[in-house]
Amino acid sequence: MLVAGRTGTLLLLLGAAVVASMPWWASSYHLQLASTALVSAMFALSLQLLVGGAGMVSLGHAAFFGVGAYAVYLLPPGLSIGLTLPAAALLAGVAALPVGALSLRTRGFFFLMVTLAFGQMLFFLFHDTPLGGGKDGVFVTRPAFEIFGLLWEVPRRQRAQVLLWVNLGLLIAMYAALAALMRTLFGHALLGIRANEDRMQALGYDTRRIKLVAFVIAGALAGISGHMWAMTEAFVNPEFLSWHRSAEALLMVLLGGIGALHGPILGAFAYVGLGEAATLITERQRLVEGLVFLAVVLLLPKGLAGLLPRGKEGGR
Amino acid sequence: MDLSGLFAQVLNGLQYGLLLFLISSGLTLIFGVMGVINLAHGSMFMIGAYLAYVIASLTGALWLALPLAVLGGLAMGAALEAGLFRRFYKREHLDQVLLTFALILLFEEARSAMLGNDFHAVPVPAILDFSVPVTAEFAYSAYRLAVLVVCLFVALLMFLGIERTRIGSAVRAAAEKPEMVDLLGLDARRIHLLVFAVGTALAMLAGALAAPLQSVYPNMGESFLIICFVVVVVGGVGSIAGAFWAALLIGLVDTLGKAYLPEIAGLVVYLLMAGVLLWRPSGLFAPGR
Structure with a gap:
């Protein structure tokens, strides 16, 4: 998979700087909108590991996004984000394991x-059973910003901007982690499976296990994005798990470009921007x-990523 | 246990399963022959149901909707195949998914613009609006029985068409080995057009038949689409017989689950699918296994 080249990375960092500076020049409505785009970008990025990584087109990925979001509701209120975020990733990953297998x-x-x-x-599990708090969704208490025992009381006025920065930081971390993952032997094996699974099998790779690992990682990352969505909106809804959301994420991936790791980020921002312009x-x-x-x-x-300067082939 | 109640649920399940068969046979054939997944197949079911609603409220003669659904479905299927899908047989899965998802959104939007977003009940035709006494204390809706009979008749026609005619054997060849069509010197484009048109007509017919049973409502096609995916997975791809038995099985399991295990009714069908995937991942009725 294509990782952005030097110019591309520079442009992405420039974009990140523009988003990070928004609290000084944008309205709180637009801060919220930018957070929506950042979380969507995380979700689409997690799906890219499956689609662009191994050629697995999943229409159920939103389920893990939803599990991550509902983790905020299911865990006792008042916990710190340092606890709820890994818990959401874990729950989503645990849900992805049997589904993937x-x-x-x-x-x-x-x-x-x-x-x-x-x-x-x-x-249906969250829509019809009492587990999820009803089919109309429920409000949740946002986890506290507390890391290593340091509690950070965010005043109501600054919440949108702090959430924006946290979402931006997580997106950058997720991108960096996936870029690193795609450079490992595991990442190369995934790309090999995408190119020709039978040949990889003949070479002695346990392709199903490799794909399952990717499926679980992608599920856990989707859980992180779901958690951040619930935290940004302070609300969860069974619709978070609906296959419409999965299809939307697939569109973001395609809109951005399947062949590039940064594609989904461009796709998510373009999609959220288009939706906003449409209203x-x-x-x-x-x-x-x-x-x-x-x-x-x-x-x-070929998606929007074709419009960015081409970088080195990161995968092969 | 209430025996006549159970009997009624079994009949309901068979009738639901037969409707599922009409929808999923088109889905599995289109997939088997052209290798394209049509998410908008559920929209065809929805259009058929709304067609029945419009015809019934305009003319009061619901039966008119059946031939119109079949003819409209043939025309709609042919137009979609020739105008759009034909270009997507060689494209990536992702492109096909997004194309057909776009169609769902556009069909639903057109429905909402023309007919609004309300639920509408469609009255059972007066001539069938009575109950047939089956045993002394048990009677069953005549309309439901009529749906059962019509579906069985259509299924029989399909079996005969596919097993006993020349064009049917060409479709079978195409579903089992798509490259066979070219080798045998058959006109692949004609077969594609035919399969798509017939599949679409069956889905619209199913919608028109189902309208009086459960009223018409926005997004009604989607729940049927997803259940039909389960039918195709359980039945094995490209196999009409597989789709038939799997549809009956899913129809029965879903209906009995809703009647006797309402707490987990939404999940039962998927658990069944999980079991089949564990046991025979290529489907219960996959050919050559």
Whole structure:
């Protein structure tokens, strides 16, 4: 998978600096919107490990996003983020393990249908049973900003900006971690599976196990993004697990470009920006969304990342 | 246990399963022959149901909706295949998923713009609005029985069409080994058009039949689509017989689950799918296993 080259990385860092400086020049509404884009970018980035990494198109990825978000509701209120964030990642990863183990007995379209069905099953779990606090969603208490015993009381006025910085920091960390992962032997094996799974199997790789590890890591990362969404919104809803959200994340990946690790970040920002611009023109969100999906598939098969300067092949 | 209640649930389950078969047979054939996944297949079901609602409220003659759904479905399927899907057979899975997801959004938006977002009940046609006494203390809705019979009839037609006609054997060849079609000198484009048109017509017919049973509502196609994925996975891809038995099984399990285990009803079907994946990952009825 393509990792951004020197110019590309510079541009990404420039973008990060612009986002980080927003509290000094943007309204609190736009801070919230930027946080939405950052969390969406994390979610899409976690999916990119599957789609761009190993060529696994999952339509159930939102389930792990939702599990991470519901972790904030299920854990006792008042805990610190230093505890809830790893717990959300762990819960989402634990949920991804059996789903991945079963789904990976299939390939291609079957994988897609099975992940969609299991995602729907988890959706029903939170929608229909008392576990999730009801089908209309529930408000949650935001975890406290407390790391290594240092409690940081954030005044209400500054909450949006602090959340923005935390989300930005987590996105950068996630990107760096995935870039490093793709350079390891494991990352190379994933790309090999994407190129030709049978050949990798013939070479003696346990491809199903490699894919399962990627599935669980991607699930845990999706859980982190779900946790941050719940923390930003102070609200969780079964719709977080719906397959529409999975499809949206797939669009962000495709919009940004499948071949590049930074693609989903561009895709998420473009998608959130387009959605925001659309609300100025029309109330018919789905119409705009549908036309964007259609236009991207028909006109932009290489995605936005093709517009950034090409970097070195990070993977092969 | 209440025996006549159980009997009614079994009949409900069979009738639901047969509706699932009409939808998933198109899904599995389109996938088996063209290698394309059509998420918008559920939208065809939704359009069929709304067609029945519109026809019934305009003319009061619900039966008119059935031939219209079939003809409209054939036309819609042919137009979609020739205008859009044909270009996507060789594209990546991801592109196909997003294309058909876009279609779902656009169809739902068109539905909302034309007919609004309310639930609408569709009355059972007057001529079938009675109960058939099955035993002394148990009677069953005549409309549901009629749906059962129509679905069985369509299923029989499909079996005959696929097993006993020349074009049917070409479709079977295409579903089992797509490259066979070219080797045999058959016109692949005609087969693709036919399969897509018939599959779409079946989904719309299922929608028109189902409308009086459960009213029409936004996004009704999606829940059916996902259950039909389960049917295809359990049945094995490209296999009409597999889709038939799997649809009956899923219909029965889902209906009985909702009746007797309401707490976990939403999950039962997926647990069944998990079991099948563990036991026979290529489906219970996959050919050649």
